[in-house]
Amino acid sequence: MAFFILLLIILCFLVSVRLFLYRTTLIYRLKKWGHWIEDQIHVHQSLKVPEFNGNNQENLFYRKVSTYLNSLSTIEDSDFTNIISGEKPNGIVLCLDDDQTIHDTFLGARVYWTNKVEKIEEKNLRKKTFLLKLKKKDKRRILQSYIQHIFRASEDIESRCKELKLYMNSETLSGDHGSIGRWRSVRLSHPATLETVAMDSDLKKKVKSDLEAFLKSKQYYHRLGRVWKRSYLLYGPSGTGKSSFIAAMAKFLSYDVYDIDLLKIKDDSDLKMLLLQTTSKSLIVVEDLDRFISSNSKAVSLSGILNFMDGILNSSCGDEKLMVFTMNSKEKIDPAILRPGRIDVHLYFPLCNFNSFRTLANNCLGVKDHKLFPQVEEIFQTGATMSPAEMSELMISNRGSPGRALRSVITALQINVDARVASTSTSVGGKNGMRLHHDGVLAVEKSSSLAETSSVLVMDSSCSVPVVKEFQKLYGLLRMKGSKKIGPSDQYSGSMERSR
Numbered sequence: 001m002a003f004f005i006l007l008l009i010i011l012c013f014l015v016s017v018r019l020f021l022y023r024t025t026l027i028y029r030l031k032k033w034g035h036w037i038e039d040q041i042h043v044h045q046s047l048k049v050p051e052f053n054g055n056n057q058e059n060l061f062y063r064k065v066s067t068y069l070n071s072l073s074t075i076e077d078s079d080f081t082n083i084i085s086g087e088k089p090n091g092i093v094l095c096l097d098d099d100q101t102i103h104d105t106f107l108g109a110r111v112y113w114t115n116k117v118e119k120i121e122e123k124n125l126r127k128k129t130f131l132l133k134l135k136k137k138d139k140r141r142i143l144q145s146y147i148q149h150i151f152r153a154s155e156d157i158e159s160r161c162k163e164l165k166l167y168m169n170s171e172t173l174s175g176d177h178g179s180i181g182r183w184r185s186v187r188l189s190h191p192a193t194l195e196t197v198a199m200d201s202d203l204k205k206k207v208k209s210d211l212e213a214f215l216k217s218k219q220y221y222h223r224l225g226r227v228w229k230r231s232y233l234l235y236g237p238s239g240t241g242k243s244s245f246i247a248a249m250a251k252f253l254s255y256d257v258y259d260i261d262l263l264k265i266k267d268d269s270d271l272k273m274l275l276l277q278t279t280s281k282s283l284i285v286v287e288d289l290d291r292f293i294s295s296n297s298k299a300v301s302l303s304g305i306l307n308f309m310d311g312i313l314n315s316s317c318g319d320e321k322l323m324v325f326t327m328n329s330k331e332k333i334d335p336a337i338l339r340p341g342r343i344d345v346h347l348y349f350p351l352c353n354f355n356s357f358r359t360l361a362n363n364c365l366g367v368k369d370h371k372l373f374p375q376v377e378e379i380f381q382t383g384a385t386m387s388p389a390e391m392s393e394l395m396i397s398n399r400g401s402p403g404r405a406l407r408s409v410i411t412a413l414q415i416n417v418d419a420r421v422a423s424t425s426t427s428v429g430g431k432n433g434m435r436l437h438h439d440g441v442l443a444v445e446k447s448s449s450l451a452e453t454s455s456v457l458v459m460d461s462s463c464s465v466p467v468v469k470e471f472q473k474l475y476g477l478l479r480m481k482g483s484k485k486i487g488p489s490d491q492y493s494g495s496m497e498r499s500r
Contacts, residue, residue: 182274283324394408
């Protein structure tokens with residue numbers, strides 16, 4: 001009897017010790033010591049996965065490894081783990097901190113990953129590398145299969161929770177060319193989509209069709225011996241929604257955006273190095289190209305811009321890219337920039353006409369029809385116009401009362417008409433309707449109700465393919481001096497035309 005009592009006491013003691021160990025760090029330390037002893041017995045080999053390769057291009061496998069490691073449950077066992085907000089509301093994401101190590105198990109083999117970060121003080125940069133450590137006896141057995149496992153797992157994670165990034169280039173340091181880490185990124189959270197933009201429905205279908213055809217054209221482009229890329233020119237007055245359209249394209253394609261600021265580039269070579277550091281499945285954007293060219297900046301030459309658009313380097317730094325350039329006007333642009341091959345699709349963003357007004361009224365006010373619509377249409381027919389941004393802001397500011405919002409639009413359009421009449425009153429009379437511009441040059445005055453000439457969408461401007469003519473009547477394309485600016489907003493409408 002005493003024996004059974006003693007045995008029961010021993011069992012209770014062992015259970016208590018076990019519970020104590022699991023509730024303290026002792027069990028964790030014991031396991032860690034056990035693994036350390038095992039590691040001392042075996043010979044290990046280390047493999048590096050740098051963030052950039054020798055040409056300062058992003059190492060795509062580094063991004064795959066980062067996605068994979070941050071999905072492992074063992075990241076919670078790391079001494080330091082970053083907690084950041086995720087894409088979903090109230091969602092969080094765990095990320096491995098600098099110089100921290102976690103373990104993974106594959107086919108019975110235990111491997112270690114360390115997030116090594118080397119700080120380069122003189123250049124204010126951080127050189128990042130993932131260090132893989134595994135037993136040498138396991139390398140031949142598991143390495144190739146493990147790498148394929150990482151690729152498959154990371155691609156599955158990215159497809160389920162793709163988070164688009166907006167990359168911006170940083171300033172070039174003095175005497176430095178193509179230094180690593182020139183791109184800084186934030187999450188692309190712009191709400192615009194192709195479904196919500198204010199664009200003619202037929203034109204929107206053509207835009208979608210063109211983008212969908214591009215996504216499926218890898219073999220076609222390669223069969224032609226061409227790089228799988230496409231170039232868009234978005235042009236039109238300020239406030240017509242060009243930037244929002246870029247965000248909508250990125251979301252539709254599920255591409256990251258690389259926004260290149262030419263003013264932060266030192267010279268042509270620096271521009272080439274930035275291009276090398278972009279990845280496939282991305283939109284490479286240069287905004288306000290006409291302003292940069294007219295500024296006579298000596299940093300990047302016209303030759304450098306042309307080579308950036310379609311030079312041999314452009315052809316060698318990755319497939320599946322869309323290049324997007326924006327301008328307010330292309331009238332004074334060198335034709336060499338606009339030729340097919342450099343620009344495949346021209347997309348015009350006009351000022352508002354009555355059709356785009358109806359779209360904006362539906363988007364901003366939820367109004368598809370109203371008793372004031374005929375009055376608005378009548379004013380548009382007199383030649384009044386306004387940018388979509390200005391009109392949207394008027395509606396948003398008065399969204400509590402659709403009637404008040406529409407009356408504010410009518411007032412602003414009437415001011416535009418009055419300014420046009422006042423300007424016309426200073427014109428020089430004549431049967432051709434000639435008037436004197438502010439700079440003293442005599443010009444022919446066109447009809448106040450202008451029609452956009454036929455425009456075409458070319459599936460591939462360098463090949464002989466059928467084109468679809470798009471006739472779109474536009475009211476009041478003349479922006480008058482007395483037009484009153486209201487405020488920013490991002491809606492647009494447009495028409496596509498063939499590269500000339």
